[in-house]
Amino acid sequence: MKVLQVVGYKNSGKTTMTSLFIEYANELGYMVGSCKRHAHGAPDVVQQTDSYKHQAAGAIIAGVEGGGMLNLSIKGTVWSLKKILSYYELLQLDLIIAEGFKTESYQKVVLLRGEQDLPLLEQVENVIGVLYPKNCEIDHKAGITYIEKENVDEIKQWFKESVLRA
Template sequence: MVTLVQIFQIIGYKNSGKTTLTCQFIKELSKRNLRVASLKHHGHGGLPLGIQNTDSEKHRQAGSIISGVIGEHILQLSTDNWQLTQLIKIYEIMHIDVLILEGFKHEDFPKIVLISDERDLRLLHQLTNVQAVLSTLPQNLNEVDAVIFQKNNTTELIQWYCNLLGY
């Protein structure tokens, strides 16, 4: 897939700080006058809040290929089979510069991985295209072929990645 949008992922287990880091990136990139968008994978099972028992969900269940509702500046779409490539195309229509994916760990976009404890290290063996690691672990992660940042150093990580993106 060819895209002009810069896309990168923030990956980590639940409560590892993904959303906090994503918000920090959005604020910094927006300060640089970039059009930033985000897409979060709801990987915890079940429907995201706000979908169940809605008219648009009833439309989808009745057979609508895609069902949408808009109100108060919020557009909500549902379908039985979203593909990430389709979602990226929807985002591209908005003429964004940067898309931050929170989750979608099995995709091959450049990744920043959050490591909170030793159990999280297995992520590094499951993922592709890891560019940076943000870790609370005191030991050196020598076996990782990525730039390592300590968890309390998000400003340096964000600056490094902005430079990498050319911003």
């Protein structure tokens, strides 16, 4: 199971790019899962649902199934990406795209909003691609692919060759 992280600061286009990767991989016949880090506290919880009431009563895991969809909510003290991925492995996916989790060590695509975000490239490891806006001047390092965010066809081609088929 391959794992690709999509990282960047707020409003850098992470969700848009993650969605593009998922959609394109699906078109090519790959089974893809995703996981997002909610960096601003706990994710929103729908209160007054039965599964919420189950967790409020003390259940560590609560699930709700219907119409072919299973939603799980699991309480834990610390959720590293590695721990989360151990659950995903049961699904025998071809690819997991993790949005966020900057400090994890899986292969990463870094999204930049502009030159003010360049320090991020020094703070993360295992970068295989950098997507940046047209007006951003950037020093290219060997072994990393650099593509302007506006070049969607080039991004898709790189994703297909360097992530899906690697």
